[in-house]
Each structure stands twice: as C-alpha cells, then as structure tokens.
Amino acid sequence: MKQKTGILAALLVLWAVLYSNLETLADFIVNSIFHLGKNGPLTSAVHFFIFEVPKVLLLLTLIVFAVGIVRSYFSPERTRKILGGKKLFIGNILSSMLGIVTPFCSCSAIPLFLGFVESGIPLGVTFSFLIAAPMINEIAVVLLFGLFGWKVALVYIITGLSIAIVSGYIIGRLKLERYVEEWVYKIQVHHEAAEETKVSSSERIDAGIDAVKEIVAKVWVYIVVGIAVGAAIHGYVPENFMASLMGKSAWWSVPVSVLIGIPMYSNAAGIIPVVQALLEKGASLGTVLAFMMSVIGLSFPETIILRKVLKLPLIFIFVGIVGTGIIMVGYLFNLIY
C-alpha cells in the first residue's frame, strides 16, 4: 500500500508537470519540428490538435481514476437500497445524483431496470436514474471541462440533472406502469446475489487503475478522431460560418439539432471536440448543448434495448419528455448567453 501511494504521488507530479507545459510543448513541435509558419489554417489546425489531444487525455486519465475510486464506494445494489421506499421527487433527486456515481454501462440497463422495479422502486424514480446515468458521465464532463472550461461543464451537469429529475418525476406522475411489459412484474428472484464484501483502500486504488485502463483504452480513438475533425474545422471553416445554421437568430436550430442528435450515436469523446469547434465558428451555446445532450443522452441503441422491457408508447413518452427538456435547456441558454 505504501509503495502504491508513493508511485501514485510520483505519477501525479509527472502529470502536473506535463499538463502545465502543454502549450510550450505544442509550440515547440509546431515551430521547431514541423517548421510551420506563424499563421495560416494548417498551423492553427495542427497546433490545436497537438495541444488538445494530450490535454484531454491527461485530464481524462486523472478524472477517470478519481471517478473509479469514488465508484468503488457505490454499486447498483447499494443504490437500490438507498432508493428503496423513497417518494417521488425526493426519490427522483436522489436517483439522478446516484445515476452519476453508480457504475453503469448501457449493456446493463435492462438488468438494472429489472432490479429496481423488482424491489419496488417507483417507475419514475428508476427513469431518473436511467436518464442521468448515461447523460452525465465522467467522459462528457472531462471533455467539457477541458475544451469549454469549468462553467460550461458545471452548467451541463446541473441542466442534465434537472432534466433527469423533472422527466422522471413527470413519468412517475403519469402512472405509466401499464406500459411496462407484464413479465417484468412477475419476476421472482430465486437466488439472492452474494453480499458485498469489504473493499480495502488498496483495492479501491486498483479499481481506479482498472477504470483508467478500461475507459482510456476504449475512448482514446474517438478523442483523437474527434479532435482531428475539430482541428480541421478550427483551421479551415471560416469564422461565423455556423452562425446562420446553429446561431441564436435561427430559432429552429435547437429542435432541429435535437432531432438530428437522437438517432446519432456517438459517445461524448467523439462528439464534444467537434461541437466545440462549431461553437467557435458562431454556433450558439444553447444549440450546441442541446445537440450534445441529445446525442449522448438519448441514444438510439439504448432505446432499442429498453424496448425489451417497455412497450412502445412508454418509449415514445420517454424520448418525448427528455427531448422536450433538452430543447428547453437549449433555448434557455441561447437566451442567457
């Protein structure tokens, strides 16, 4: 354990040194190795790429590690226990927040849904969890923080949470249980899952390292490709090009962005760098935020998976309510900024 802490501390110092010198490093590579001119689209695109890729990867490594440790304190079983017996609204708030910290992957959405419903957690509260968990994930937050700054990252978390809370609450109030497949309520648990074992702090650090290995290995390609596309837009697309398409003056841009975003399937890692470049070219923040949320939060494959337990009307209601929430967030931010 002592040795582990030592190595971690050394890595953290190395991380800080690297992170604070990225600008110098990027300048050096662009000027002294590639010998690119001071200005021009190519310089601007290459510099953007060389600076942003290591920056985002460094941030991602650190945050994923931290989140991995935090998540070792939570499990779906524990979350279910916390949510048991909670009323609507309070339950929705808790459930959305737990959606952020509970380990979740969309391939586990169904077993999780069944586990929640089976233990008597209200449908609306379950939905709050299912909306928050994919929408507010550490990858999205890291990229927003790295490319847009902490304010936008915070805004994203708060609005994402609000959408999850309100949508779940509405679904709960509408009493839509009849649109859940009948067999769901007939499930009988024959075998109790094994009790959770105690986790040592050394194992928690391992959990953090595992999370880094797993997530960084999975998303680095998307990040590199996303930033490359972003870099091309950054260097070659003229200023204000996006203003007429995704700017504030185009009122229809928010709903259209959401409609385009729903069937699009990309993870946060691929979409955010592109979206950031669009913003730079005159797209407005609300429109961009709405687009991003609908791509990440309302994904087509996930709704198809949910069809296994939900009847079609409930799927449409779910997509409709969340979609409307996202559109409202989009307009709100176009109004404020």
Add this chain to the structure above:
Amino acid sequence: MTIKVLGSGCMNCRTLEQRTIEAMKLLNISAPIEKVTDFQQIASYGVMRTPSLVIDNRVVVQGHVPTVAQLQEILKQEVV
C-alpha cells in the same frame, strides 16, 4: 458443478466466457458452461450488472470481467 455466464451477449460476456474456459483448463476442471441471455432468467439471479458468473447457483462475479488468474482463484474456492 454447473457454470453459467449471465449476459445479453455483449463483448464483456464473451470475454468472461472465454476466460472462464481458460481458467478451467488450467485447473483441469471440466464442466459444461451455459450461457444465459434471457433477461427474465438473468434477473431471477438477483444480479443487476452483467456479465455475471454463476457457479452452482451462486453468483460469484457481477458486472466485471476478472482476469484468468482471478477466475482461477474463484473456481478453486468454489470447488473446495
């Protein structure tokens, strides 16, 4: 001994199955591996995370893919 891999057939489930087979080979254990993909059945084991590994109706792995070495440890414990 009966061994079941619970999961809807995603990447992780296949990896878990392969690693379990490998771990069993190393320990000279032979037992049929059954794949459970039906959600109703998966839920009946009380698991909320896939992939899961069930040995003799006991859930021994939930929601992650252990290494072959870790699986060997798990199998050893279950056999005794």
